[in-house]
Amino acid sequence: MTNLRKIILIPALVIVFISGFFSCGVDRWPEYAHMTALDTWMYDIMQQNYLWYQDLPSYDDVNLFQEPATFLSKVKSKNDSYSFVDSVMETPLPSYGFDYSLVRNPDIDTAYNALITYVIPGSPAATVLKRGDWIVKVDTSYISKKYESQLLQGIKPLEVTLGKYQLVPPTEPPVEGEEEEDIYRVVPVGEPVEIGAAVPLVDNPIHCKEILTLTDGTKAGYLMYNSFTAGTKDNLEKYNTELREWSNELYQKNINKVILDLRYNKGGSIECAQLLSTMLVSSYYLNQTMAFLEYNDKNTDKDVTLTFDSELLSPSGKNLDLATLIVLISGETTGAPEMLMHCLNGKIQKLIAIGSSTKGQNVATEQFINEEFQWSVNPVVATIYDSEHDTYPGFKPTYAVNASTDYLTFLPFGDEKEALLSVALGVLNGTYPPKEEETEETTKAQFKIEKSAISPASRRFTGGLRLK
Template identity: 60%
Template sequence: MMTKLRKIILIPALTIVSLSGFFSCGVDRWPEYAHQTALDTWILDIMQQNYLWYQELPSYDDVNLFVEPASFLSKVKSKQDSYSFVDSVMATPLPTYGFDYSLVRNPDIDTAYNALITYVIPGSPAAQAGLERGDWIMKVDTSYISKKYETYLLQGTKAVELTLGEWKEVEIEDEEDGNEGGDGEDEGPTMEYRVVPIDEPVEMPAARIVEDNPVHKYEIIESPVKNIKVGYLMYNSFTAGTKAEPEKYNNELRSVSQKFKEAGVQAVILDLRYNEGGSMDCVQLLGTILTSADRLGEPMAYLEYNDKNTDKDATILFGTDREINLDLHSLIAITSGTTMGAPEMLIRSLFLEDVYPIATVGSSTKGQNVATEQFINEEFLWSVNPVVCTVYNSQHDTYGAISPATDLKVSETTIDGSTNYSEFLPFGTFDKDGKSERLLKIAIGVLDGTYPPKDDKTPEESATQTHFKVEKSVSSPASRRFSSKGLRL
């Protein structure tokens, strides 16, 4: 998504190069082309030394060094590698409205879509306009959202006017087919859920650079049945801090743990559904907060590098700071298909079947058990981030994707077999007598023992089934794109 917005360094490709052409009349002409191949050569040099699967790399004689970095990496990396990447190094972040969204087709207009807001950065132009997760955008200025103009309308930079909608049950007019053969009885109106416009349009200010705090939301909730204090933490990236304040976000994690501790929190619901990984140091810190007290100082995970770098092999330990440790004995993790890397390592390292059981709610994670490391080329302002080590859990076992139990594998938007956005609400929304965010409500039900239901009855399906397919999901340029030096998982 970011490619066309980033500052891209174009490396000219030579369409026809004859090696003999580098040497004319005994003159070595290679220096004329060296700069054009320098970046790809540097990438291959870095990988020859640090890449976990360096044995699978081609030789210098078997590669084309005149292609742009992403294409070059895709051609040389191992077929089992889904995680190494290259990126341009940006001096400053990009301006953004500060929200993520998914496009859902408008059932009343063939070429139009409604945009479901899935994430809002606090303090962003979107937040300033009052937008929240679960809101719908139906029009931008006076235009319906089409795929052709969606990027211009929703990813632009100027101030815009938004027509918002809400998910609501409405009466659908029956087609006039005469109802021949019917019994003549009035069966009442047909009701169906749709997105319908609400209120007056709202103004969203122009895009600007915003800071997205990885500690996105935390709440202290009392469970309805067991009446225990539950700490809810929506944590969207394992990022320690900013360049100016390297421990800024880690200090906020420490502060949240203190608030949970002072409130007498007995269980934590850790929302990782939007978390795509980050720094190993942050995993260690959060693990120290969440593990049981008797595991402080014990092995949390193991890192193993290639045979050129065995001196870097390491054992990651839980910290020993009892002041931040909550001494929990249970944890509920909310996961999704984009949960990967660091959050998977955390869950796998905390889990001990007979000592520290962990339930996951949502959908299966991606399954990443390798870490990358960032290497920066200051001349070209590009970085290569190759896989450099395998990560093992606290039992020194490898691991794959984390899959919730069958009855806990649930969707945010499918209820009783139908698409239903009535519980697609801002993170942390919980009201035991009213509306609650769906996955949080289920997680609390697991803690209370009320979910899954005990009666084994199949939920009744609504009379009018409605299915709305998400056509496209888009993340804000600033959302959860945190830079991290050193190891990233």
């Protein structure tokens, strides 16, 4: 499409507005052409590639002077909650490297305690924090809305006071004849500690891997996998290589039971999902159909059939021919991990899901980068079907478990007492679900989460399911 056509199709009101500048004898068209160029570029990309391109408004009905995210929200289909725009950054933003959730301090009306939900290995935060810790003070002040921003947006070294969730004595003597209830509080512990200055960080999607011993002496592999990301800009296969090495380690030890932790996995590339699926699937299905990708009617030549491709394992990866796969999932799990689970369901002897239902996404986005403006648009371009050529909803858990109802079991990933992992081990050991008479009451969380915050560096891929 030529620039002339773009100019002609600009809404009439915009032309009248610009013509006011021409009447003054000053040609300011180049300035406004630049202002509309990014939205025009996005619109042209979507006209050709968008799965629901028929739902796009005409040029006459769009405002090309809007910010990219606003423009996309105005033109995309009502069926679409997956397309997105993003800036293209050469260097990651500085970060301390931890995520947290805020809960109110029950003893101070305006104060909060911050529960550490995630820590990037090797980050400044990792020297003093781990998942399940609490921060009760920042620079000697209790956490308020004013000081909370320093946890996420600060750059300089940060002094924090840690706390521990524990049983505390009642403040009043018990009433005679009444049963006394346990009271748990977050209690400050120790002297303040320092988190080093924020630095640019890249979060490895292979967050944690362990080999766990079951009660019968057999082994199970545990993998906390946070995004389906192949590698870095400098090493395109860096993380896929680590996955292959992990599968080879389990293969050499004859491990055919895996616990795959996807609760924080918000998606990533189809190629990574294909690779990991090929590692885990029953060997009978190697090189058979895994899924179908179908594009709009302008791009049917791109339609493809994916297989559990054994060539992807080369040079060091192995097919584990799993007997049992347990997936730990949550409401944050979406896109690529959902594709993996639906494509493997029925192709492993046992596939058991623990946690809460996933979001449900069976369409893929593709990234298109505008180098001039350093922005990308990521429209939905294809529908994903399983091997039976069926679409699929969110993945429902076999055992519904809320991982945050007991702060005493809110522990680091890979800890055998951590809420979801302990249930998974119980399933493998045959002790879960417990018999009714053996069920014990748990200590329920006494606090309501007011807000969850994610560090820029641990902003795991949020595109759901992408092609590139």
